Amino acid sequence: MNLKKALSIEDLRAMARKRVPRFVFDYVDGGSEDEVTLNANRESFKRLRFRPRTLVDVSQRNLGTTILGGPSALPVIAGPVGLLGLSWRHGDLEMARAAAAAGVPYGVSTVSMHSLEDIAREAGGRLWFQCYVFRERAVTEALIRRASTAGYEALIVTSDFAVSGKRERDLRSGLLPATKLTLPTKLDILMHPRWLMTVASQRPRFVNVERELGAGRDAASFLPLNMFDPALDWDDFRRFRDLWKGKLLLKGVLRVDDAARAVDCGADGVVLSNHGGRQLDGVISGMDVLPDVVREIRGRASIIVDGGVRRGSDIAKALASGAEAVILGRAVNYGLAAGGAAGVTRALDILSDEFDRTLALNGCRSSADLSPDLITTV
Ligand SMILES: Cc1cc2nc3c(=O)[nH]c(=O)nc-3n(C[C@H](O)[C@H](O)[C@H](O)COP(=O)(O)O)c2cc1C
Numbered sequence: 001m002n003l004k005k006a007l008s009i010e011d012l013r014a015m016a017r018k019r020v021p022r023f024v025f026d027y028v029d030g031g032s033e034d035e036v037t038l039n040a041n042r043e044s045f046k047r048l049r050f051r052p053r054t055l056v057d058v059s060q061r062n063l064g065t066t067i068l069g070g071p072s073a074l075p076v077i078a079g080p081v082g083l084l085g086l087s088w089r090h091g092d093l094e095m096a097r098a099a100a101a102a103g104v105p106y107g108v109s110t111v112s113m114h115s116l117e118d119i120a121r122e123a124g125g126r127l128w129f130q131c132y133v134f135r136e137r138a139v140t141e142a143l144i145r146r147a148s149t150a151g152y153e154a155l156i157v158t159s160d161f162a163v164s165g166k167r168e169r170d171l172r173s174g175l176l177p178a179t180k181l182t183l184p185t186k187l188d189i190l191m192h193p194r195w196l197m198t199v200a201s202q203r204p205r206f207v208n209v210e211r212e213l214g215a216g217r218d219a220a221s222f223l224p225l226n227m228f229d230p231a232l233d234w235d236d237f238r239r240f241r242d243l244w245k246g247k248l249l250l251k252g253v254l255r256v257d258d259a260a261r262a263v264d265c266g267a268d269g270v271v272l273s274n275h276g277g278r279q280l281d282g283v284i285s286g287m288d289v290l291p292d293v294v295r296e297i298r299g300r301a302s303i304i305v306d307g308g309v310r311r312g313s314d315i316a317k318a319l320a321s322g323a324e325a326v327i328l329g330r331a332v333n334y335g336l337a338a339g340g341a342a343g344v345t346r347a348l349d350i351l352s353d354e355f356d357r358t359l360a361l362n363g364c365r366s367s368a369d370l371s372p373d374l375i376t377t378v
Contacts, residue, residue, distance in 0.1 A: 001019065003339045009350060010310065012331075012343060013330075016087070016333075022185070023185045026173055027173075032167050032168075032278055032279060032280070033168065034281055035277060035281065038276070041276070041285045042308040044288055045308055048377060049377075050313075050375055058359070058363060058364065061359055063355060064103075065325065066324075068153075068249075068268060074352050076104050077304065077325055078099040078105070080107040080110075080130030084112065085112075085114070087333060088199065092114040093119060097122075098345045101125075101341075105125070106128070107128040107154075113202075113206070116150055116152065116208055128153060129143075129144075130156040134209075135228075143212070155246060155247070157251065158252055159237075159253070162230040162232070234261065237262070248268050250270050251270075254272065254273075254286065255289065258270075259293045259297050272289055272290055287318065290323060305326055312354025313354060315351065
């Protein structure tokens, strides 16, 4: 596919839809139940409008910023997304390489299909490790120690997965709950021979977990059945704080009191997130709660937001509302599914170009100029 023809993230989404089998596209694109929250994430951005400053010299602009104390070429993080290897052969590595080349951090998912060590060795860049908490705490703690040894800079503890959201697209295709693909899904795969020959030639494996399970236990069966621990609570989070010496983020926060509590427990930052509308349907968006959280914890911790970022102007709206950066989930995953690392690069280039124009047209020279007076709600 000619990635240059993609002018927007929506164009990359359309390319991804053509390139991969329907069940893969639906896994990436879909949300839970009626997808109310999935769509509302976009609405939260659309409700915000700019009040640009005029007659400002914006001939010199700088898109770079600091995220969680380190440099980033753009105020974005390529977010933790599981099963990237379904979108493109060696998807996690491709994503990591593109993020490193673009100079932005990448959060590797617990359910990546390459080991966290391989990704660190082969891609480099600023790497964060996203941790799901398993019922078997020994597995989680081993993963945390491995991420530390491999040089990961930050740990993201995801807290919005007590149980899986009801994702009806995945239930229909047979991807969930136990990857028993239906006949229509199998026929559709046959209609995508290139995907079949490249991506499907590798059996999906949850390598990070597999290594911890020991002989005779298969991660593919371990994960869906016995997945994450619904008993996860604040005491656990405090224990992770003791265990992990690097930067610590809590992802899945949607309340001011929880954001404050995370900081009191020693978090270096919070990610205001509803998991891209894939968990509780009908929940508010990270953007909806952002101003109140900023009022409560500004200056004490990094505030990162995600959900529905598809334009550079969305990044600017989040920053003007007080976020330090945004996490990109689907935006970069569509790029990956459309064209591997080159597709991710294309997605980041599109967003970077749009963010740059948004700064200029708002009379801003850098992220630091994006202040709350620049936006209003309609
Ligand atoms: C296909 C897919 C897989 C995801 N897997 C994970 C994951 O493994 N861990 C996690 O913390 N969040 C995961 N997320 C959520 C993202 O990190 C992020 O919160 C969300 O995608 C942001 O919304 P957006 O896709 O609209 O940008 C996933 C999202 C998608 C779309």
